[in-house]
Amino acid sequence: MWKNRVVAGLVGVGAVLALAVGSATVANGSTPAADTPGRVDVPAEDGPAAVALAHGEGVVLANDGWWYVHGGPFEFSVTATAARTGQVEQAALFIVWPGEFSLVETAGDRWTCGAVANGVECTNPAPVAPGESWPALTLGVNATGAVQDSIDVYLSGAGGSDAHASTPIMFDTSS
Numbered sequence: 656m657w658k659n660r661v662v663a664g665l666v667g668v669g670a671v672l673a674l675a676v677g678s679a680t681v682a683n684g685s686t687p688a689a690d691t692p693g694r695v696d697v698p699a700e701d702g703p704a705a706v707a708l709a710h711g712e713g714v715v716l717a718n719d720g721w722w723y724v725h726g727g728p729f730e731f732s733v734t735a736t737a738a739r740t741g742q743v744e745q746a747a748l749f750i751v752w753p754g755e756f757s758l759v760e761t762a763g764d765r766w767t768c769g770a771v772a773n774g775v776e777c778t779n780p781a782p783v784a785p786g787e788s789w790p791a792l793t794l795g796v797n798a799t800g801a802v803q804d805s806i807d808v809y810l811s812g813a814g815g816s817d818a819h820a821s822t823p824i825m826f827d828t829s830s
Contacts, residue, residue: 703738704738704810704817705810706733706734706735706736706748706809706818706819707733707736707820708733708806708820708821709732709733709734710822711730711793712729712730713727713729714729714731714824720823721823721825722822722824722825723824723825723827724825724826724827725827725828726828727797728796729795729796729826730793730795731793731794732792732793733750733791733792733820734791734792735748735788735789735792735812736786736788736789736818737783737784737785737789737812738785738786738812740785741785742785743782743783743784744780744812745778745779745780745781745812746783746810747776747778747810747812748778748792748808748810749775749776749777749809749811750775750777750794750806750807750808751773751807751809752775752796752805752806753804753826754772755798755799755802756797756802757770757796757797758770758794758796759797760795761775761777761795762793763779763791763793766792767779768792768794777792779792798826799828800826801826801827802824803824803825803826805821805822805823807820808820808821
């Protein structure tokens with residue numbers, strides 16, 4: 656079901672982001688460590704780009720790696736790191752989430768974001784050196800109903816900085 660959202664959400668998204676579409680597995684077959692807040696694609700010394708998710712206010716990280724939110728708004732952050740080789744001019748993030756989620760606010764140096772179908776598109780025009788990270792992006796989100804799905808983040812940047820990270824999430828408004 657969420658694969659369809661990824662494909663559907665990319666319709667109308669620029670060609671730069673279309674390059675980021677792939678399987679829902681973490682790039683390079685990475686697996687999370689027990690204390691990792693979400694699946695993370697970590698670049699090798701001369702490796703590709705990386706993107707990481709970190710849970711924030713309103714999110715409980717369970718031992719099983721799931722993010723749990725019990726009603727109300729919640730926050731999470733995304734950190735994008737450029738590939739260790741090549742010139743990187745800017746970053747483009749496509750954040751895919753369940754249709755029950757809505758963007759409340761964003762915060763992050765030079766990030767510009769806008770809601771799109773089933774997610775958010777964000778860009779940061781600031782160039783970074785190879786292997787360096789763009790400033791963290793924090794998103795405030797609200798949701799309705801009960802959802803058991805995932806949040807997927809796709810990074811696309813000049814110079815081969817393409818990456819994907821995902822985290823499972825359960826949102827419930829029941830009392």
